[in-house]
Structures are given as structure tokens and as C-alpha cells.
Amino acid sequence: MLNKSIMDGDNPDLTEERMKGAFDTDKMAAVIYGSEKFAIRRREITESISRIPQLADSKPFSFMTREEKISESCRKLSVLSEHWNQLIDTNNEEEALHLYREVLGLEGHAFSLHETMFIPSLVAQANDEQQEKWLGRAKRREIIGCYAQTEMGHGTNLRALETTATYYPSTQEFILHTPTETALKWWPGALGKSSNYAVVVADLVIRDTHYGAHPFMVQLRDEKTHNPLPGITVGDIGPKMAFNGADNGFLGFNQYKLPRDHMLMRHSRVEENGTYTKPPHAKIGYSSMVKVRSRMAMDQGLFMVSALVIAVRYSAVRRQGFLDDKSREVKVLDYQTQQHRLFPSIARAYAFIFCGFETIQLYDQLLIDVKNGDTSGMSDLHALTSGLKSVVTHQTGEGIEQARMACGGHGYSMASYISEIYGVAIGGCTYEGENMVMLLQLARYLVKSVELVKTGKSKELGPMMNYLAEPDTQIDLTSGPEAYVKVFQHAARRQVWKATDKFHQLMESGQSRDIAWNNSAVELTRASRLHTRLYIMETFIRRVSSISDVSIKKVLIDLVNVHVNYEVLDIGTYALEHVSSTQLDSIRSQLYSSLDTLRPNAVSLIDSFQISDMQLRSVLGRRDGHVYTNLFEWAKASPLNQTHVLPSVNQYLKPMMDKAKL
Numbered sequence: 069m070l071n072k073s074i075m076d077g078d079n080p081d082l083t084e085e086r087m088k089g090a091f092d093t094d095k096m097a098a099v100i101y102g103s104e105k106f107a108i109r110r111r112e113i114t115e116s117i118s119r120i121p122q123l124a125d126s127k128p129f130s131f132m133t134r135e136e137k138i139s140e141s142c143r144k145l146s147v148l149s150e151h152w153n154q155l156i157d158t159n160n161e162e163e164a165l166h167l168y169r170e171v172l173g174l175e176g177h178a179f180s181l182h183e184t185m186f187i188p189s190l191v192a193q194a195n196d197e198q199q200e201k202w203l204g205r206a207k208r209r210e211i212i213g214c215y216a217q218t219e220m221g222h223g224t225n226l227r228a229l230e231t232t233a234t235y236y237p238s239t240q241e242f243i244l245h246t247p248t249e250t251a252l253k254w255w256p257g258a259l260g261k262s263s264n265y266a267v268v269v270a271d272l273v274i275r276d277t278h279y280g281a282h283p284f285m286v287q288l289r290d291e292k293t294h295n296p297l298p299g300i301t302v303g304d305i306g307p308k309m310a311f312n313g314a315d316n317g318f319l320g321f322n323q324y325k326l327p328r329d330h331m332l333m334r335h336s337r338v339e340e341n342g343t344y345t346k347p348p349h350a351k352i353g354y355s356s357m358v359k360v361r362s363r364m365a366m367d368q369g370l371f372m373v374s375a376l377v378i379a380v381r382y383s384a385v386r387r388q389g390f391l392d393d394k395s396r397e398v399k400v401l402d403y404q405t406q407q408h409r410l411f412p413s414i415a416r417a418y419a420f421i422f423c424g425f426e427t428i429q430l431y432d433q434l435l436i437d438v439k440n441g442d443t444s445g446m447s448d449l450h451a452l453t454s455g456l457k458s459v460v461t462h463q464t465g466e467g468i469e470q471a472r473m474a475c476g477g478h479g480y481s482m483a484s485y486i487s488e489i490y491g492v493a494i495g496g497c498t499y500e501g502e503n504m505v506m507l508l509q510l511a512r513y514l515v516k517s518v519e520l521v522k523t524g525k526s527k528e529l530g531p532m533m534n535y536l537a538e539p540d541t542q543i544d545l546t547s548g549p550e551a552y553v554k555v556f557q558h559a560a561r562r563q564v565w566k567a568t569d570k571f572h573q574l575m576e577s578g579q580s581r582d583i584a585w586n587n588s589a590v591e592l593t594r595a596s597r598l599h600t601r602l603y604i605m606e607t608f609i610r611r612v613s614s615i616s617d618v619s620i621k622k623v624l625i626d627l628v629n630v631h632v633n634y635e636v637l638d639i640g641t642y643a644l645e646h647v648s649s650t651q652l653d654s655i656r657s658q659l660y661s662s663l664d665t666l667r668p669n670a671v672s673l674i675d676s677f678q679i680s681d682m683q684l685r686s687v688l689g690r691r692d693g694h695v696y697t698n699l700f701e702w703a704k705a706s707p708l709n710q711t712h713v714l715p716s717v718n719q720y721l722k723p724m725m726d727k728a729k730l
């Protein structure tokens with residue numbers, strides 16, 4: 069049995085799909101998750117969780133109020149705290165993330181920022197003594213922390229943050245202060261009600277000199293009573309589009325005193341007498357953001373996968389309409405339009421996850437380098453993750469929305485859970501830097517790279533930039549996926565040069581640098597997208613080429629074929645400058661035949677992610693495929709159906725109808 073999800077009693081339509089799978093889903097899981105060891109650990113953790121009944125949702129999550137969701141996730145966290153060490157290796161971040169995802173899902177919880185930004189900030193920004201003092205406590209979850217940077221008035225432009233941390237040598241204290249309403253911290257996850265500590269980013273002021281954004285470790289609430297400390301105003305910012313299990317919060321300081329050693333001082337320092345030592349790299353304080361951005365290709369890939377697991381499984385059990393055989397309706401997965409809607413997203417999800425592995429490793433390496441005093445890799449990783457974060461969040465949003473529509477009417481029901489996945493995932497277009505802003509950060513790097521080529525300094529180009537210096541060559545589309553990489557290289561190079569030329573020409577025509585930049589910005593963001601998509605395609609092909617298992621490699625090559633054909637057609641207007649319309653027609657035919665080739669493996673490809681029903685919270689995406697019975701059961705569980713006649717009917721509708729009868 070190659071597809072390890074097959075079980076007796078499942079919906080036969082799904083079992084039939086799983087029987088068709090040409091590869092071992094456990095082996096594919098090992099490729100997806102980077103190693104056989106981790107793929108096995110994931111399954112073991114999931115299995116162990118299923119043996120602890122208190123970790124299951126106490127009722128369907130979608131029927132809970134926001135307060136109930138928050139309380140439910142806290143209840144589960146307290147159960148988890150009893151089992152933590154048996155369930156995972158607590159030093160292994162990937163195991164911890166898997167545990168969180170399985171048990172708490174994606175709607176956020178009290179620890180949402182604790183692991184993702186609070187601890188990483190302490191790891192990267194606190195000096196050894198400070199780590200000694202706080203890191204162990206944070207890791208043992210004696211305290212709960214978050215990352216409080218964004219303010220009501222400013223999120224993007226960090227240089228304009230208004231919260232001040234003014235140092236007074238006389239008392240050797242900082243005074244944290246919120247000078248205006250717009251200076252209130254606004255948005256930080258888990259800040260409102262859960263966290264008792266925060267890494268607060270504030271403008272450091274010493275003797276009237278403003279040194280800009282710096283991180284501070286700040287206690288917000290009393291450890292015994294959990295009440296806010298005097299001088300602190302803190303609360304929840306209210307319901308959001310999604311992610312409502314998290315208490316994103318506001319925070320204000322009224323002349324709040326903080327000891328000197330609460331500024332995180334690994335890279336910049338303030339001495340007792342107020343002498344300031346600047347960091348070895350001006351943007352080193354931004355490292356927690358780079359950390360999260362470096363995770364986003366992986367995390368967003370998994371969001372997209374969740375929606376695709378639901379849509380592909382459902383498409384295999386949903387029968388509607390006829391093809392050749394008029395005696396039985398077909399599975400909607402057999403429609404070419406359905407495949408075209410879903411399969412390119414499966415390919416992108418695989419590609420994002422492979423990229424994610426790379427960027428996570430690059431960040432881990434950078435952290436070591438920076439600790440050893442080498443900051444030279446910072447710009448490269450900042451540029452790479454800025455572009456990647458923007459492209460994957462946007463494409464993930466598109467893919468999830470297509471997955472919802474692919475489920476027809478039931479996709480619109482919360483029983484599918486896709487709208488929640490969509491709402492949480494697209495938050496990523498905004499958090500960790502608004503997408504346009506981050507594409508423009510990458511564009512700075514691309515423009516500088518072109519300037520290097522123009523001035524004969526191509527040798528100084530960063531990784532992935534050499535293609536900018538190469539001439540256009542003839543493209544032979546029959547030579548395999550590498551030819552498609554060439555199309556992307558040509559298109560990206562041309563757009564990067566075009567945008568740079570425009571920027572330079574506008575400056576030469578007398579516009580200031582900033583105005584010329586703004587007037588070239590749309591072209592610059594297009595250049596960044598093409599460059600990033602090239603990186604994604606190259607990484608995907610490189611990863612697949614490195615696989616030795618024949619059956620796994622075969623299906624992944626099929627997936628690469630879907631990817632490269634789809635991507636080139638998707639940038640058709642740019643590609644047309646390098647390939648003929650006849651060639652594009654042939655790419656179109658190849659795409660359709662690659663969808664056909666992939667069809668028998670579609671269910672196995674998404675089963676391989678081994679995402680449990682507990683995590684999916686979707687009636688449509690159930691592993692066993694028994695959708696209809698459970699859809700009815702789910703609807704019956706609606707609070708509205710707990711009584712035949714609602715009070716609102718007796719109070720308003722009945723009197724209204726009765727009155728109309730008179």
C-alpha cells in the first residue's frame with residue numbers, strides 16, 4: 069500500500085484515488101519535511117496527541133464565540149503544559165511548531181508571539197547576562213511574552229515610531245512614554261490580555277539625541293495578579309478579519325520607569341553614564357522580523373496546503389455532471405478547469421516549502437555569523453526574504469481563494485474552514501512588512517546590483533544576481549525545465565534593467581531620488597516579483613533534481629512540469645518578449661497534458677503532507693471522505709439549532725407577522 073492514508077470504511081471514491089497513487093506517501097512526507105526522522109516524529113507526535121482526549125476541541129471551533137475560542141486555547145495550553153516533555157523535544161523548534169499547529173490550529177492563542185518573536189528577540193538581541201535572566205524563564209513558559217513594535221500611527225516606517233525610551237544617567241533608568249494617541253502600540257499579537265512581558269521597540273533618546281528604534285524588555289503585568297503595572301495601559305484591539313483566537317493588543321506608557329539593563333544590549337549599548345555604542349550593522353535590531361520572514365515561505369506553504377487538502381479531497385468525493393459515461397456523474401476533480409484551478413497551487417505549495425527550508429537554514433546560519441561578528445550576509449537575506457514573503461503571501465491568498473471556489477457552495481460554509489485559513493494566511497500580506505513596501509526593499513538591492521554591472525563590478529554581485537549580468541541567449545524550449553528558468557531569467561533581467569533605467573532617467577531629468585523612486589515604484593515591484601518567482605522556480609527544480617528515489621522523483625518532475633508551464637504562461641506578457649506566441653501555444657498544450665499526467669497522484673500528493681483532521685477542522689476535508697453525513701451533523705450542532713423557535717422569532721418576527729394578519 070503506497071498511500072498510507074487508506075483505511076477500511078473510508079469513502080470508496082477517496083480510496084480509489086489513493087489506490088491510484090504511484091508513490092509512497094511516507095517517503096514523500098520525508099522529502100517535504102526535510103528528513104525521514106522529522107516526518108516520523110511528526111506522525112508520532114500526532115499519534116500521541118490523539119491519545120490525550122482533553123487536547124481535542126470541546127465543540128466545533130467555528131461555532132465558538134471569540135471569548136470561547138480564547139478560553140478553549142488557554143485550556144488546551146494548560147493541558148499541554150502537563151505533557152510537553154513527553155510529546156516533543158522542547159529544544160526542537162519544528163517539533164514545537166507541529167505540536168502547536170496540531171493542537172491549537174491557526175486562529176492564534178496566548179503563545180502566538182511568544183515562540184515566534186519574543187524568544188527569538190531575546191536569542192538575537194539580548195546579551196549573555198540578559199539571556200541568563202530571561203531566556204530560561206521564557207522557554208519554561210514562566211512568563212508569556214510578545215513583540216510590541218507597531219503603533220497606531222506607524223507600522224511600516226520604523227524610523228517614525230513615537231514611543232520614546234529616554235535615558236537618565238542620574239537614575240540609570242529609561243523612561244518609556246507614549247506621547248500621543250497615535251504612539252499607542254497597536255496590533256501586537258497576544259499583547260492585549262495574555263502577555264505579562266513584551267519586547268517593546270522604542271525610539272532611544274539620550275540627552276535630546278534620538279538614536280531610533282531599539283528593543284527593550286518590559287514587564288507589563290504583575291506576575292501574581294496579572295494586573296497591568298502602574299503606568300501601563302493595555303488591552304485588546306477587538307475582532308479582526310480572522311485570527312480571532314489571538315488577543316492582538318494596544319499598549320501605552322505613562323512615564324514608565326525601566327532599569328538600564330532592560331534595553332537589549334547584545335549589539336548596541338547604553339553605559340551607566342549615557343554613552344551610546346552603536347551596533348555593528350545599522351539594521352541588526354530588525355532581526356526578529358527577518359527571522360519571521362524567513363519562516364514565511366514554509367508557513368504560508370502549509371496554509372495553502374491545508375486549503376488544498378480540503379479542496380482536492382472534496383473534489384474527489386463530489387460528483388456533479390457527466391463526461392463520457394452518462395450512467396454516473398463524474399468526480400469534479402476530473403474537470404480540466406478544476407485541475408487547472410488546483411494543481412498549479414499544489415506545485416506552488418511544494419515549491420514554497422522547499423524555499424522555506426532554505427531560508428530557515430540561511431537565517432540560522434546568519435544568527436551564528438552575527439554572533440561571531442560577521443554581518444555581511446544580512447543584506448542578502450533581507451532582500452531575499454523581503455521578496456519571498458511578498459510573493460508567497462500573495463500567491464497563497466490567490467490559491468486559497470481558488471480552493472474555496474473549487475468547493476462550490478459548501479466552500480463558502482465555515483464547515484469547509486477555508487475562509488478561516490484564507491483570513492489568517494492573508495494577514496501575512498500585511499504583517500512583517502506590507503507587501504509593496506517589502507517588494508521595494510528587494511528592489512533597492514536589485515537596482516544596486518544593476519549599478520554594479522553597469523560600473524563593471526559584476527564580481528561583487530550577491531548570490532542569485534549573476535544572471536543580471538548575462539546576455540540574452542536563444543531559448544530552446546524542448547530542453548526541459550531549465551529552458552523555462554531561462555525564460556524567467558530573461559524576463560526578470562529585462563524588467564530589473566528597465567525599472568532601473570527608468571529610475572535613473574527620472575533622476576537625470578531632474579527629479580529627486582525619492583520622487584524618481586516613487587515614479588518608478590510599480591515597475592520596480594514588478595521586477596522584484598519576477599526575480600523572486602525565478603528564485604522559487606530554481607529552488608524547486610534544484611530540490612527535485614537532488615532526489616534519488618525514482619517514484620518520488622517521477623511525480624515531483626510531473627509537478628515541476630505543471631509549475632514551469634503555468635508560471636511562464638502566467639507571466640505571458642513578459643515572456644512574449646523572449647518566446648513567440650506559437651511557443652506559448654505549445655506551452656499551453658504542455659500544461660494541459662501535465663495536468664492530465666498529475667491527475668492520478670493528486671490525492672496522494674496532498675495526503676503526503678499528513679495534516680490531521682484535528683488540525684484541519686474541516687468537514688469537507690475529512691481524511692475518510694464522509695462529507696455529507698458529517699455536514700448534516702455539523703449543521704445540527706449549530707447553536708441556532710438547539711431550539712426549534714428562537715427568542716428573536718417570538719420577540720420580533722411573530723408579533724410582526726401577527727400584526728400583518730390583522
Ligand SMILES: CCCCCCCCCCCCCCCCCCCCCC(=O)SCCNC(=O)CCNC(=O)[C@H](O)C(C)(C)COP(=O)(O)OP(=O)(O)OC[C@H]1O[C@@H](n2cnc3c(N)ncnc32)[C@H](O)[C@@H]1OP(=O)(O)O
Binds near residue numbers: 447502
Ligand atoms: C517554536 C514554536 C513556535 C510556535 C508558534 C505558534 C504558531 C504556529 C503557526 C505558525 C504560523 C503562523 C500563524 C500566524 C502568526 C502570526 C504572527 C504574526 C507576526 C507578525 C509580527 C509583526 O508584524 S511585527 C512588526 C513587523 N513590522 C515590520 O515588518 C515593519 C516593516 N518595516 C521595516 O522593516 C522597515 O521599516 C523597512 C521597510 C525595512 C525600512 O527600514 P529603514 O527605514 O530603517 O531602512 P531603509 O529603507 O532606509 O533602508 C536602509 C538600508 O537598510 C537596509 N535594510 C533594511 N532592513 C534591513 C534588514 N532587516 N537587514 C538588513 N538590511 C536592512 C536596506 O536594504 C537599505 O540598504 P541600502 O541602503 O543598502 O539600500
Ligand SMILES: Cc1cc2nc3c(=O)[nH]c(=O)nc-3n(C[C@H](O)[C@H](O)[C@H](O)COP(=O)(O)OP(=O)(O)OC[C@H]3O[C@@H](n4cnc5c(N)ncnc54)[C@H](O)[C@@H]3O)c2cc1C
Binds near residue numbers: 181222223
Ligand atoms: C494579523 C496581524 C498581526 C500583527 N502582529 C504584530 C505584532 O505581533 N507585533 C507588531 O509590532 N505588529 C504586528 N502587526 C502589525 C504589522 O506589522 C503592520 O500592520 C505592518 O507592518 C504594516 O504596517 P502599517 O499597518 O503601518 O501599514 P501602512 O504602512 O499604513 O500601509 C498602508 C498602505 O500604505 C502603503 N505604504 C506605506 N509605506 C509605503 C512606502 N514607503 N512605499 C509605498 N507604499 C507604502 C502600503 O503598501 C499600504 O498599501 C500585525 C498585523 C497584523 C495584520
